[in-house]
Amino acid sequence: MEDFIYFFTFQDPSIVWVVLGITLLGIGSAYVGTFSFLDKKALLGDAISHAVLPGICLGFMLAGEKNPVYIVTGAFVSGGVATFLSSWLKRNTKLSEDTIIATILSVFFGFGIVLLTSLQKSGNPEIAGLNSFIFGNAIGISESDLMLYGGLSLVIIIVLTLMLKEFRLMVFDPEYGKAIGFPMKAISFLFNVLMILAVVIGIQAIGVVLMAALLITPGAAARFWTDQLNPLLILAAVFSVLSGILGTYVSFVLPQMPTGPWVVVFLSMFALISFLISPKSGIISRYFSRKKYLRKTHRDHLMKALYKAKEGGKNGLPIEEIYELYPYQKAETNKSIKYLYRSKYIVKNQAIICLTEKGISDAMRIVRLHRLWELYLNESMNIAPDHVHDSAEQLEHLITPELEALLEKRLNYPTLDPHQETIPRENHDLR
Secondary structure (H helix, E strand, C coil), rough: HHHHHHHHHCCCCCHHHHHCCCCCCCHHHHHHHHHHHHCCCHHHHHCCHHHHHHHHHHHHHHCCCCHHHHHHHHCCCCCCCHHHHHHHHHHHHHCCCHHHHHHHHHHHHHHHHHHHHHHHHCCCCHHHHHHCCCCCCCCHHCCHHHHHHHHHHHHHHHHHHHHHHHHHHHCCCHHHHHHCCCCHHHHHHHHHHHHHHCCCCCCHHHHCCCCHHHHHHHHHHHHHCCHHHHHHHHHHHHHHHHHHHHHHHHHHHHCCHHHHHHHHHHHHHHHHHHEEEEEEEEHHHHHHHHHHHHHHHHHHHHHHHHHHHHCCCCCCCEHHHHHHCCCHHHHHHHHHHHHHHHHHCEEEEEEEEEEHHHHHHHHHHHHHHHHHHHHHHHHHHCCHHHHHHHHHHHHCCCCHHHHHHHEEEEEEEECCCCCEECCCCCCCCCC
């Protein structure tokens, strides 16, 4: 608890710098990664994050020490070469994109490990901190490093914010952007530069092995919650920043623990929670929504059966006959009857289930939608009358009042469906 209070009250100026740096890094990486995710370039980000390792080692060799300028420059050049090779091989060979990316990732990372091993055996005392680039160590970053990395992160955030419209076109409709005069190739090139830069500035905090997770996971997790770009970017940034700060805190409490894996653990936790409980796309939410829809569908079918019985001159249906209509669904049928009774759609007259006035009105709407859709399929889609029932059985629950009005107008307010049954309306008399 003392460590927790000490860290999150920011009593130590070095902690303030680290948290500020990881926040800027998280926002920049989330912005770039979200566009990369939407543009289906997730694998390219993974390849770049592994491909920068040789550049880190070469930058260290040139400087003879862990100079951030040399290391960032070397990593940027190495990532740029990997990106260029990926594009060139895609244009000039028949290899698939995933094969090209996997090859570049393996070759560059393997070469980087060879250089790193050679440096470790060189006896240079400065090599001690170079291992942090594999899995990351945010707490071990110096103030001068943070100034450089934080400044570059700020550049990424500003460029993406100012050019949001251009990058939106690049992701969603590059052909339209090209048609209205935007230089889409230059915009795509700039985005690749920003993606390489995002990887380069995150390698010391998160590590080359796991940097791809910081690029892709926030956007993927945020995508479960929203379909709009601006909220998607904000939510991805929130996930990324929270995970970065929590991962840094673990490294602070446990000095031997690398930052990168813990950042990815927290990111994975946010992604898992999003996958499970997000309102629209979460698996648990979808499960309950589907259960709710199936219960409503069963109630609608029951009311429709009671309405058709009333059309046939019956006042209602015996409960045993209703059970026969839905074999193996007795429990669900009983639930539907209880719900409709509580909602005053039906009444029970001994063992006979009858519709109330409220129930007749609602059942009439369901039958009308069913028969309108059957007629539309028959007249507009040229589907035979004996093949339209199943489709109408599914769509009758989804037709909105606006779509109903459009169907009525297009079909010229019909009175009969393809089976020559009446399409009921509010003034329809069942007696």
